Amino acid sequence: MTASVLEFSPENTRPFLQEVMEQSGQMLTACYQCRKCAAGCTVGDETGSFTPNILIRAIVLGDRETALNNELIWKCVSCYTCGTRCPNDIQTARITETLKKMAKKAHVQPVLPKVAAFHDAFVESGMRWGRLNEMEFMGVYELKNALREAKTKNYETVVKEFKTQAELGLAMLKLKRLHFGFLFSKGRGEIKALYRKNRYKQALKAKRG
Ligand code: SF4
Ligand code: SF4
Structure with missing residues:
Protein backbone atom coordinates (compact mmCIF):
# COMPACT_ATOMS: atom_id res chain seq x y z
CA MET A 1 0.00 0.00 0.00
CA LYS A 105 -14.48 19.06 18.93
CA ALA A 106 -14.80 19.63 15.17
CA HIS A 107 -17.45 16.84 14.95
CA VAL A 108 -15.35 14.89 12.47
CA GLN A 109 -16.81 11.42 11.99
CA PRO A 110 -14.15 9.07 13.46
CA VAL A 111 -12.52 6.65 11.02
CA LEU A 112 -13.02 3.88 13.62
CA PRO A 113 -16.26 4.66 15.53
CA LYS A 114 -15.89 1.70 17.90
CA VAL A 115 -12.45 2.84 19.00
CA ALA A 116 -13.77 6.39 19.43
CA ALA A 117 -16.60 5.07 21.63
CA PHE A 118 -14.08 3.06 23.67
CA HIS A 119 -11.88 6.11 24.11
CA ASP A 120 -14.80 8.37 25.14
CA ALA A 121 -16.18 5.86 27.65
CA PHE A 122 -12.70 5.32 29.11
CA VAL A 123 -11.96 9.04 29.55
CA GLU A 124 -15.45 9.81 30.93
CA SER A 125 -15.17 7.07 33.54
CA GLY A 126 -11.64 8.09 34.53
CA MET A 127 -12.70 11.70 34.87
CA ARG A 128 -15.72 10.86 37.01
CA TRP A 129 -14.08 8.41 39.40
CA GLY A 130 -10.38 9.15 39.16
CA ARG A 131 -9.89 5.61 37.88
CA LEU A 132 -11.64 3.21 35.53
CA ASN A 133 -14.86 1.62 36.71
CA GLU A 134 -15.13 -1.55 34.68
CA MET A 135 -18.90 -2.05 34.85
CA GLU A 136 -19.77 1.56 34.08
CA PHE A 137 -17.14 1.79 31.36
CA MET A 138 -18.31 -1.37 29.55
CA GLY A 139 -21.96 -0.37 29.93
CA VAL A 140 -21.42 3.09 28.43
CA TYR A 141 -19.19 1.70 25.68
CA GLU A 142 -21.74 -0.93 24.66
CA LEU A 143 -24.59 1.57 24.79
CA LYS A 144 -22.75 4.02 22.53
CA ASN A 145 -22.12 1.24 20.00
CA ALA A 146 -25.68 -0.09 20.19
CA LEU A 147 -27.18 3.37 19.63
CA ARG A 148 -24.94 3.98 16.63
CA GLU A 149 -25.82 0.63 15.03
CA ALA A 150 -29.53 1.07 15.85
CA LYS A 151 -29.50 4.37 13.97
CA THR A 152 -28.66 2.46 10.80
CA LYS A 153 -31.11 -0.34 11.76
CA ASN A 154 -28.25 -2.78 12.08
CA TYR A 155 -29.98 -4.76 14.83
CA GLU A 156 -28.23 -8.02 13.99
CA THR A 157 -24.85 -6.48 14.90
CA VAL A 158 -26.30 -5.10 18.16
CA VAL A 159 -27.52 -8.54 19.26
CA LYS A 160 -24.27 -10.22 18.19
CA GLU A 161 -22.19 -7.68 20.12
CA PHE A 162 -24.28 -8.05 23.30
CA LYS A 163 -23.94 -11.83 23.06
CA THR A 164 -20.16 -11.62 22.65
CA GLN A 165 -19.81 -9.23 25.57
CA ALA A 166 -22.10 -11.31 27.80
CA GLU A 167 -19.96 -14.39 27.12
CA LEU A 168 -16.81 -12.41 27.81
CA GLY A 169 -18.29 -10.99 31.03
CA LEU A 170 -19.21 -14.46 32.27
CA ALA A 171 -15.75 -15.79 31.50
CA MET A 172 -14.18 -12.88 33.42
CA LEU A 173 -16.57 -13.42 36.31
CA LYS A 174 -15.52 -17.05 36.57
CA LEU A 175 -11.88 -15.97 36.70
CA LYS A 176 -12.74 -13.31 39.30
CA ARG A 177 -11.49 -10.59 36.95
CA LEU A 178 -14.68 -8.54 36.99
CA HIS A 179 -15.22 -6.05 39.79
CA PHE A 180 -18.66 -4.82 40.79
CA GLY A 181 -19.37 -1.55 42.53
CA PHE A 182 -18.17 1.94 41.80
CA LEU A 183 -14.60 2.14 42.95
CA PHE A 184 -12.92 5.52 43.01
CA SER A 185 -9.44 6.85 43.67
CA LYS A 186 -8.47 9.04 46.60
CA GLY A 187 -7.25 11.79 44.29
CA ARG A 188 -10.53 11.98 42.37
CA GLY A 189 -11.08 15.64 43.32
CA GLU A 190 -7.63 16.61 42.10
CA ILE A 191 -8.15 14.88 38.75
CA LYS A 192 -11.46 16.67 38.26
CA ALA A 193 -9.83 19.99 39.16
CA LEU A 194 -7.14 19.37 36.54
CA TYR A 195 -9.75 18.75 33.82
CA ARG A 196 -11.68 21.85 34.89
CA LYS A 197 -8.51 23.94 34.81
CA ASN A 198 -7.68 22.69 31.32
CA ARG A 199 -11.19 23.41 30.05
CA TYR A 200 -11.06 26.91 31.53
CA LYS A 201 -7.70 27.57 29.87
CA GLN A 202 -9.04 26.40 26.51
CA ALA A 203 -12.21 28.50 26.81
CA LEU A 204 -10.11 31.55 27.70
CA LYS A 205 -7.87 30.95 24.70
CA ALA A 206 -10.85 30.55 22.36
CA LYS A 207 -12.31 33.83 23.66
CA ARG A 208 -9.07 35.67 23.00
CA GLY A 209 -8.97 34.16 19.52
S1 SF4 B 1 9.26 12.25 14.52
FE1 SF4 B 1 11.38 11.94 15.13
S2 SF4 B 1 11.81 9.80 14.60
FE2 SF4 B 1 9.96 10.38 13.50
S3 SF4 B 1 10.68 11.06 11.49
FE3 SF4 B 1 10.53 12.88 12.79
S4 SF4 B 1 12.59 13.17 13.64
FE4 SF4 B 1 12.49 11.06 12.87
S1 SF4 C 1 2.93 5.82 20.65
FE1 SF4 C 1 3.30 3.69 19.97
S2 SF4 C 1 1.48 3.16 18.78
FE2 SF4 C 1 1.47 5.39 19.01
S3 SF4 C 1 2.46 6.17 17.17
FE3 SF4 C 1 4.06 5.92 18.74
S4 SF4 C 1 4.93 3.86 18.45
FE4 SF4 C 1 2.97 3.98 17.32
Whole structure:
Protein backbone atom coordinates (compact mmCIF):
# COMPACT_ATOMS: atom_id res chain seq x y z
CA MET A 1 0.00 0.00 0.00
CA THR A 2 1.39 3.42 -0.91
CA ALA A 3 0.62 6.64 0.93
CA SER A 4 -1.67 9.14 -0.74
CA VAL A 5 -0.17 12.47 -1.77
CA LEU A 6 -0.41 15.01 1.03
CA GLU A 7 -2.00 18.34 0.19
CA PHE A 8 -0.17 21.57 0.95
CA SER A 9 -2.49 24.38 1.97
CA PRO A 10 -0.39 27.49 2.70
CA GLU A 11 -3.29 29.50 4.21
CA ASN A 12 -3.97 26.77 6.82
CA THR A 13 -0.44 25.64 7.53
CA ARG A 14 0.65 28.00 10.28
CA PRO A 15 -2.55 28.16 12.40
CA PHE A 16 -3.09 24.40 12.35
CA LEU A 17 0.54 23.56 13.05
CA GLN A 18 0.64 26.12 15.85
CA GLU A 19 -2.57 24.74 17.39
CA VAL A 20 -1.28 21.14 17.40
CA MET A 21 2.13 22.17 18.78
CA GLU A 22 0.57 24.21 21.59
CA GLN A 23 -1.97 21.58 22.59
CA SER A 24 0.39 18.60 22.38
CA GLY A 25 3.48 20.39 23.70
CA GLN A 26 5.56 18.85 20.88
CA MET A 27 8.00 20.67 18.61
CA LEU A 28 6.84 19.26 15.29
CA THR A 29 9.03 21.55 13.21
CA ALA A 30 12.08 19.70 14.57
CA CYS A 31 11.08 16.56 12.64
CA TYR A 32 13.49 15.83 9.78
CA GLN A 33 11.70 12.70 8.53
CA CYS A 34 14.33 10.16 9.52
CA ARG A 35 11.51 7.58 9.99
CA LYS A 36 12.95 6.04 13.16
CA CYS A 37 9.47 6.40 14.66
CA ALA A 38 7.91 4.62 11.67
CA ALA A 39 10.32 1.70 11.93
CA GLY A 40 9.37 1.05 15.55
CA CYS A 41 5.64 1.86 15.66
CA THR A 42 3.80 -0.86 17.54
CA VAL A 43 0.72 -0.59 15.35
CA GLY A 44 2.64 -0.18 12.08
CA ASP A 45 1.14 -3.39 10.65
CA GLU A 46 -2.35 -2.11 11.41
CA THR A 47 -2.10 1.35 9.89
CA GLY A 48 -0.49 0.43 6.58
CA SER A 49 1.73 3.16 5.27
CA PHE A 50 0.29 5.82 7.56
CA THR A 51 3.18 6.04 10.00
CA PRO A 52 3.94 8.66 12.71
CA ASN A 53 6.29 10.62 10.41
CA ILE A 54 3.52 10.86 7.76
CA LEU A 55 1.13 12.19 10.40
CA ILE A 56 3.69 14.81 11.39
CA ARG A 57 4.28 15.74 7.76
CA ALA A 58 0.53 16.21 7.24
CA ILE A 59 0.35 18.60 10.20
CA VAL A 60 3.43 20.54 9.12
CA LEU A 61 1.88 20.94 5.65
CA GLY A 62 -1.38 22.16 7.18
CA ASP A 63 -3.34 19.20 5.79
CA ARG A 64 -5.98 19.25 8.53
CA GLU A 65 -8.24 16.76 6.79
CA THR A 66 -5.57 14.06 6.58
CA ALA A 67 -4.39 14.75 10.13
CA LEU A 68 -7.89 14.33 11.58
CA ASN A 69 -8.99 11.44 9.33
CA ASN A 70 -6.59 8.55 9.61
CA GLU A 71 -6.33 5.23 11.38
CA LEU A 72 -3.16 6.06 13.32
CA ILE A 73 -4.83 8.57 15.64
CA TRP A 74 -7.38 5.90 16.63
CA LYS A 75 -5.08 2.87 16.63
CA CYS A 76 -2.13 4.45 18.47
CA VAL A 77 -1.79 2.65 21.80
CA SER A 78 0.33 5.38 23.42
CA CYS A 79 3.26 3.03 23.94
CA TYR A 80 5.72 5.93 23.43
CA THR A 81 8.11 3.72 21.43
CA CYS A 82 8.26 6.32 18.66
CA GLY A 83 9.13 9.07 21.13
CA THR A 84 11.87 6.97 22.69
CA ARG A 85 13.43 6.38 19.29
CA CYS A 86 13.04 9.94 18.03
CA PRO A 87 16.34 11.90 17.93
CA ASN A 88 14.30 15.07 18.45
CA ASP A 89 12.22 13.78 21.37
CA ILE A 90 8.91 14.14 19.51
CA GLN A 91 6.21 12.18 21.34
CA THR A 92 3.67 11.17 18.70
CA ALA A 93 1.40 9.66 21.38
CA ARG A 94 0.72 13.20 22.63
CA ILE A 95 0.02 14.32 19.08
CA THR A 96 -2.47 11.50 18.40
CA GLU A 97 -4.23 12.29 21.68
CA THR A 98 -4.46 15.96 20.72
CA LEU A 99 -5.82 15.13 17.28
CA LYS A 100 -8.48 12.83 18.76
CA LYS A 101 -9.71 15.74 20.89
CA MET A 102 -9.60 18.14 17.95
CA ALA A 103 -11.52 15.71 15.73
CA LYS A 104 -14.19 15.32 18.39
CA LYS A 105 -14.48 19.06 18.93
CA ALA A 106 -14.80 19.63 15.17
CA HIS A 107 -17.45 16.84 14.95
CA VAL A 108 -15.35 14.89 12.47
CA GLN A 109 -16.81 11.42 11.99
CA PRO A 110 -14.15 9.07 13.46
CA VAL A 111 -12.52 6.65 11.02
CA LEU A 112 -13.02 3.88 13.62
CA PRO A 113 -16.26 4.66 15.53
CA LYS A 114 -15.89 1.70 17.90
CA VAL A 115 -12.45 2.84 19.00
CA ALA A 116 -13.77 6.39 19.43
CA ALA A 117 -16.60 5.07 21.63
CA PHE A 118 -14.08 3.06 23.67
CA HIS A 119 -11.88 6.11 24.11
CA ASP A 120 -14.80 8.37 25.14
CA ALA A 121 -16.18 5.86 27.65
CA PHE A 122 -12.70 5.32 29.11
CA VAL A 123 -11.96 9.04 29.55
CA GLU A 124 -15.45 9.81 30.93
CA SER A 125 -15.17 7.07 33.54
CA GLY A 126 -11.64 8.09 34.53
CA MET A 127 -12.70 11.70 34.87
CA ARG A 128 -15.72 10.86 37.01
CA TRP A 129 -14.08 8.41 39.40
CA GLY A 130 -10.38 9.15 39.16
CA ARG A 131 -9.89 5.61 37.88
CA LEU A 132 -11.64 3.21 35.53
CA ASN A 133 -14.86 1.62 36.71
CA GLU A 134 -15.13 -1.55 34.68
CA MET A 135 -18.90 -2.05 34.85
CA GLU A 136 -19.77 1.56 34.08
CA PHE A 137 -17.14 1.79 31.36
CA MET A 138 -18.31 -1.37 29.55
CA GLY A 139 -21.96 -0.37 29.93
CA VAL A 140 -21.42 3.09 28.43
CA TYR A 141 -19.19 1.70 25.68
CA GLU A 142 -21.74 -0.93 24.66
CA LEU A 143 -24.59 1.57 24.79
CA LYS A 144 -22.75 4.02 22.53
CA ASN A 145 -22.12 1.24 20.00
CA ALA A 146 -25.68 -0.09 20.19
CA LEU A 147 -27.18 3.37 19.63
CA ARG A 148 -24.94 3.98 16.63
CA GLU A 149 -25.82 0.63 15.03
CA ALA A 150 -29.53 1.07 15.85
CA LYS A 151 -29.50 4.37 13.97
CA THR A 152 -28.66 2.46 10.80
CA LYS A 153 -31.11 -0.34 11.76
CA ASN A 154 -28.25 -2.78 12.08
CA TYR A 155 -29.98 -4.76 14.83
CA GLU A 156 -28.23 -8.02 13.99
CA THR A 157 -24.85 -6.48 14.90
CA VAL A 158 -26.30 -5.10 18.16
CA VAL A 159 -27.52 -8.54 19.26
CA LYS A 160 -24.27 -10.22 18.19
CA GLU A 161 -22.19 -7.68 20.12
CA PHE A 162 -24.28 -8.05 23.30
CA LYS A 163 -23.94 -11.83 23.06
CA THR A 164 -20.16 -11.62 22.65
CA GLN A 165 -19.81 -9.23 25.57
CA ALA A 166 -22.10 -11.31 27.80
CA GLU A 167 -19.96 -14.39 27.12
CA LEU A 168 -16.81 -12.41 27.81
CA GLY A 169 -18.29 -10.99 31.03
CA LEU A 170 -19.21 -14.46 32.27
CA ALA A 171 -15.75 -15.79 31.50
CA MET A 172 -14.18 -12.88 33.42
CA LEU A 173 -16.57 -13.42 36.31
CA LYS A 174 -15.52 -17.05 36.57
CA LEU A 175 -11.88 -15.97 36.70
CA LYS A 176 -12.74 -13.31 39.30
CA ARG A 177 -11.49 -10.59 36.95
CA LEU A 178 -14.68 -8.54 36.99
CA HIS A 179 -15.22 -6.05 39.79
CA PHE A 180 -18.66 -4.82 40.79
CA GLY A 181 -19.37 -1.55 42.53
CA PHE A 182 -18.17 1.94 41.80
CA LEU A 183 -14.60 2.14 42.95
CA PHE A 184 -12.92 5.52 43.01
CA SER A 185 -9.44 6.85 43.67
CA LYS A 186 -8.47 9.04 46.60
CA GLY A 187 -7.25 11.79 44.29
CA ARG A 188 -10.53 11.98 42.37
CA GLY A 189 -11.08 15.64 43.32
CA GLU A 190 -7.63 16.61 42.10
CA ILE A 191 -8.15 14.88 38.75
CA LYS A 192 -11.46 16.67 38.26
CA ALA A 193 -9.83 19.99 39.16
CA LEU A 194 -7.14 19.37 36.54
CA TYR A 195 -9.75 18.75 33.82
CA ARG A 196 -11.68 21.85 34.89
CA LYS A 197 -8.51 23.94 34.81
CA ASN A 198 -7.68 22.69 31.32
CA ARG A 199 -11.19 23.41 30.05
CA TYR A 200 -11.06 26.91 31.53
CA LYS A 201 -7.70 27.57 29.87
CA GLN A 202 -9.04 26.40 26.51
CA ALA A 203 -12.21 28.50 26.81
CA LEU A 204 -10.11 31.55 27.70
CA LYS A 205 -7.87 30.95 24.70
CA ALA A 206 -10.85 30.55 22.36
CA LYS A 207 -12.31 33.83 23.66
CA ARG A 208 -9.07 35.67 23.00
CA GLY A 209 -8.97 34.16 19.52
S1 SF4 B 1 11.81 9.80 14.60
FE1 SF4 B 1 11.38 11.94 15.13
S2 SF4 B 1 12.59 13.17 13.64
FE2 SF4 B 1 12.49 11.06 12.87
S3 SF4 B 1 10.68 11.06 11.49
FE3 SF4 B 1 9.96 10.38 13.50
S4 SF4 B 1 9.26 12.25 14.52
FE4 SF4 B 1 10.53 12.88 12.79
S1 SF4 C 1 2.93 5.82 20.65
FE1 SF4 C 1 1.47 5.39 19.01
S2 SF4 C 1 2.46 6.17 17.17
FE2 SF4 C 1 4.06 5.92 18.74
S3 SF4 C 1 4.93 3.86 18.45
FE3 SF4 C 1 3.30 3.69 19.97
S4 SF4 C 1 1.48 3.16 18.78
FE4 SF4 C 1 2.97 3.98 17.32
